[in-house]
Amino acid sequence: xxxxxxxxxxxxxxxxxxxxxxxxxxxxxxxxxxxxxxxxxxxxxxxxxxxxxxxxxxxxxxxxxxxxxxxxxxxxxxxxxxxxxxxxxxxxxxxxxxxxxxxxxxxxxxxxxxxxxxxxxxxxxxxxxxxxxxxxxxxxxxxxxxxxxxxxxxxxxxxxxxxxxxxxxxxxxxxxxxxxxxxxxxxxxxxxxxxxxxxxxxxxxxxxxxxxxxxxxxxxxxxxxxxxxxxxxxxxxxxxxxxxxxxxxxxxxxxxxxxxxxxxxxxxxxxxxxxxxxxxxxxxxxxxxxxxxxxxxxxxxxxxxxxxxxxxxxxxxxxxxxxxxxxxxxxxxxxxxxxxxxxxxxxxxxxxxxxxxxxxxxxxxxxxxxxxxxxxxxxxxxxxxxxxxxxxxxxxxxxxxxxx
Amino acid sequence: xxxxxxxxxxxxxxxxxxxxxxxxxxxxxxxxxxxxxxxxxxxxxxxxxxxxxxxxxxxxxxxxxxxxxxxxxxxxxxxxxxxxxxxxxxxxxxxxxxxxxxxxxxxxxxxxxxxxxxxxxxxxxxxxxxxxxxxxxxxxxxxxxxxxxxxxxxxxxxxxxxxxxxxxxxxxxxxxxxxxxxxxxxxxxxxxxxxxxxxxxxxxxxxxxxxxxxxxxxxxxxxxxxxxxxxxxxxxxxxxxxxxxxxxxxxxxxxxxxxxxxxxxxxxxxxxxxxxxxxxxxxxxxxxxxxxxxxxxxxxxxxxxxxxxxxxxxxxxxxxxxxxxxxxxxxxxxxxxxxxxxxxxxxxxxxxxxxxxxxxxxxxxxxxxxxxxxxxxxxxxxxxxxxxxxxxxxxxxxxxxxxx
Numbered sequence: 004x005x006x007x008x009x010x011x012x013x014x015x016x017x018x019x020x021x022x023x024x025x026x027x028x029x030x031x032x033x034x035x036x037x038x039x040x041x042x043x044x045x046x047x048x049x050x051x052x053x054x055x056x057x058x059x060x061x062x063x064x065x066x067x068x069x070x071x072x073x074x075x076x077x078x079x080x081x082x083x084x085x086x087x088x089x090x091x092x093x094x095x096x097x098x099x100x101x102x103x104x105x106x107x108x109x110x111x112x113x114x115x116x117x118x119x120x121x122x123x124x125x126x127x128x129x130x131x132x133x134x135x136x137x138x139x140x141x142x143x144x145x146x147x148x149x150x151x152x153x154x155x156x157x158x159x160x161x162x163x164x165x166x167x168x169x170x171x172x173x174x175x176x177x178x179x180x181x182x183x184x185x186x187x188x189x190x191x192x193x194x195x196x197x198x199x200x201x202x203x204x205x206x207x208x209x210x211x212x213x214x215x216x217x218x219x220x221x222x223x224x225x226x227x228x229x230x231x232x233x234x235x236x237x238x239x240x241x242x243x244x245x246x247x248x249x250x251x252x253x254x255x256x257x258x259x260x261x262x263x264x265x266x267x268x269x270x271x272x273x274x275x276x277x278x279x280x281x282x283x284x285x286x287x288x289x290x291x292x293x294x295x296x297x298x299x300x301x302x303x304x305x306x307x308x309x310x311x312x313x314x315x316x317x318x319x320x321x322x323x324x325x326x327x328x329x330x331x332x333x334x335x336x337x338x339x340x341x342x343x344x345x346x347x348x349x350x351x352x353x354x355x356x357x358x359x360x361x362x363x364x365x366x367x368x369x370x371x372x373x374x375x376x377x378x379x380x381x382x383x384x385x386x387x388x389x390x391x392x393x394x395x396x397x398x399x400x401x402x403x404x405x406x407x
Numbered sequence: 408x409x410x411x412x413x414x415x416x417x418x419x420x421x422x423x424x425x426x427x428x429x430x431x432x433x434x435x436x437x438x439x440x441x442x443x444x445x446x447x448x449x450x451x452x453x454x455x456x457x458x459x460x461x462x463x464x465x466x467x468x469x470x471x472x473x474x475x476x477x478x479x480x481x482x483x484x485x486x487x488x489x490x491x492x493x494x495x496x497x498x499x500x501x502x503x504x505x506x507x508x509x510x511x512x513x514x515x516x517x518x519x520x521x522x523x524x525x526x527x528x529x530x531x532x533x534x535x536x537x538x539x540x541x542x543x544x545x546x547x548x549x550x551x552x553x554x555x556x557x558x559x560x561x562x563x564x565x566x567x568x569x570x571x572x573x574x575x576x577x578x579x580x581x582x583x584x585x586x587x588x589x590x591x592x593x594x595x596x597x598x599x600x601x602x603x604x605x606x607x608x609x610x611x612x613x614x615x616x617x618x619x620x621x622x623x624x625x626x627x628x629x630x631x632x633x634x635x636x637x638x639x640x641x642x643x644x645x646x647x648x649x650x651x652x653x654x655x656x657x658x659x660x661x662x663x664x665x666x667x668x669x670x671x672x673x674x675x676x677x678x679x680x681x682x683x684x685x686x687x688x689x690x691x692x693x694x695x696x697x698x699x700x701x702x703x704x705x706x707x708x709x710x711x712x713x714x715x716x717x718x719x720x721x722x723x724x725x726x727x728x729x730x731x732x733x734x735x736x737x738x739x740x741x742x743x744x745x746x747x748x749x750x751x752x753x754x755x756x757x758x759x760x761x762x763x764x765x766x767x768x769x770x771x772x773x774x775x776x777x778x779x780x781x782x783x784x785x786x787x788x789x790x791x792x793x794x795x796x797x798x799x800x801x802x803x804x805x806x807x808x809x810x811x
Contacts, residue, residue: 019460019463019464022464023464053483056423056483056487057486057487057490059423060423060426060427060487060490060491060494061490061491061494063494064490064494065489065490065493067500068486068487068489068490068493068501069486069490071482071485071486071489071501071503072482072483072486072487072490074482075479075482075483078475078476078478078479078482079457079460079476079479081475082461082472082473082475082476083460083461083464083472083476085469085472085475086461086464086465086468086469086472086473086476087464087465089469089472090464090465090467090468096471097472097475099475099552101505101550102550102551146505146506147506148503
């Protein structure tokens, strides 16, 4: 008898018919004798409509109240799934984030799980219940409702799997696995059978929307096997697991890209020590996710300082940067939303040299200009013009032999 | 400085514009220096759509899960109102039933409040917050989410007012007070200025939908002054207060009616001791709200036994009665949904005789047949044909001089 945590995304529970389909899958699995915890997202579109309601009132709603508002979506789906399961004769109970024991910090709208009091879930599992848990949410130590940010239900799923010492965490979504790149951009993209936590982490950070970054961090830290599968068709999916020797043979395993970034440049910054922290300090305080940072070589005592952030946060970041710029005597802050980022990822890079050089050459041959570069041990990312992104993805996918 | 609990119903917060209107009213009141607790219902129609979703899955959803589902509606409105208030520069915080300390019994979908841990609300009030509380919901001692039944937000409002020792509880709704009868049936109906708890209790029990019965019980028990007002226009409203000498001068203060009842008759019941409890025991166990009960005089050792229940529960009640009927050897159970109930209510009845006789005469003169009768110290109710109800209301309203 295995203990399995399954997570179903918003499109998987997008209407009553689909909810019933999920109930049937869960019921079948339960009948095979496994213990099951099922984590659900809100119905697709639901979170957006709630955000829209709040924005009809004000552009900047209080984040504590946004969490109260947004946490309702998952409560609807868990109740409906529990109703559907019981209607099929399966013992089932729905639990909110709080009832499932999920305690987070108090950073509203992007809280992090601090610990999970698993007694309540355990009790229901011991009583042979399917436990249906609201993803994306928890409570902080003062009992305020918190949410974990977009995609947070993945993290709920993996964190519960870790806390309960589950045998695996299954992530059911509307695609049948993780691909070498977005099939909408490159039709020759292939499903990957097995991928390492480290590669998945890079891909998630780079905007591949299959798994929330934080969920992969959890899985990697505790070596929890995760499999990404389609809710709608049978298939092996993609296993996200610890690095295996065979993985190193593939130099580049995927080509993720991200068109939802913006570049902010602080122009005419006096070039002296402490400038970077003066500029970045305030941004960090607001928990804005800064991706790349570049400080140009100074000329005549002045320098430029560029950074990229998610486009949704560019207005907020620009506002903060203008404040910092004024303080340090910089001239201006420019916002460029016409950029995109293309990357190559692969654990094989550790043992192969010249991978980055090959990437730059492939892009140069295609006449694509690189504006910013960042690298990690298993990744190279380039900021380019947004209009060049699709073409760059296809060139790199072919250039690194991912079509075979 | 007064401490006031205000409750706004579903139509008052039915869309963003109306929510903003409520926020403005609350902000104005707050600026006058009062401490405010605001209890909200879900947006009108929201609860019905959630019920519909559940019924698309099964006709008999598990009640614990219905509570999980239905409790989401109020969380949406409280978050939005707190957002709107803060946008106006008013300190505000939303609290769920749980966060407001509302503990109920475990009778899902019609739970009763057992106690209120008011520390959290008090703390926010002391910090000068407007505290916005989700009506209709609480948690039981095992921390399951519960709801208080239709109209339960009234009860949340009054119970909070009592627990916090508020100066008054204001119930804002879509009518400007309590009327002598339904103005849709009798255009000469008048708004009542002051009404006693006892009269209001009878009216609420009789299906006048202005206040939930339980809320009036709370108000009466703790002598909490309640005023029913319109959200949409200024006016004095109707005060629900302890009985005053002047009230006794009015023999009949209102003519409530109810078309949502059904009559169930167990036919051919062996006429021996213990029959009533055999028949009613099972019904009571299911918490079905039995209104009138009549046992006919037995003929030839057999008798008929009739009772009325809310029409929504007639199918469930009939099923139970058929079981009981089989056990005690009764012949059949008949369901009649073509009935209605018309009543007269007034504390003046205590000191005036012949009021019931006058009612029966007025109905008889109009050729309206009475099927069942029940009375209390300040009320007389008659079950009649549903088609006769409107006419009966007008006749009694005129006959007891309520038009003046």
